[in-house]
Amino acid sequence: QVQLQESGPGLVRPSETLSLICTVSGYSISSGYYWGWIRQPPGKGLEWIGFIYHSGRTYYTPSLESRVSMSVDTSRNEFSLKLSSVTAADTAVYYCARRAGATGSYYLDNWGQGTLVTVPA
């Protein structure tokens, strides 16, 4: 059974860098799949941030691409998210998830429980 768990600071100051880690259990990241981050501002909908493969190949959503960086640590079976120059608009629950499926037929089959990150105004 695949499980994902987010961790990181719950409060980040404006202009600083948000850093989160997703620890995966029950499946080796090195075995395949893309792994990603999705966020949800309070009371709003879901927004895809980016995906990373164990090789380090990444895909980022264009609106955040200039501020986002993702990396993977296969020895720890975890992947991470960094979002720079944060503002209050980056306040959200951040989820990590596993992307399954083939080209054009992707879906997110396993999700972490989410972690709230607050950036004060």
Add this chain to the structure above:
Amino acid sequence: QSVLTQPPSVSGAPGQRVTISCTGSSSNIGAGYDVSWYQQLPGTAPKLLIYLNSERPSGVPGRFSGYKSGSSASLAISGLQAEDEAEYYCLSYDNTLTGLYVFGTGTQVTVL
């Protein structure tokens, strides 16, 4: 802003059938890309409900069904139950610069 439009809310009495639409365009659903659906119970993470337009993961009740036609997709819940009260989102791939993956705007299902 999302390029997949869903109705903000739908409601129904226990036992009734409700449907949620997910309207896209020629750059996503209409381009032939598949749709998945997610259920988000209050205060919890989204959960995969339907993938590849109409497939149900193991453990998802048969009263949930999905289908796709043209540039739209729909999620149907038959035999509505109180535990189905949640927010529902669709997701598809998009081939424009708005984003490779796009979620729907979300629909709140209320059981009367």
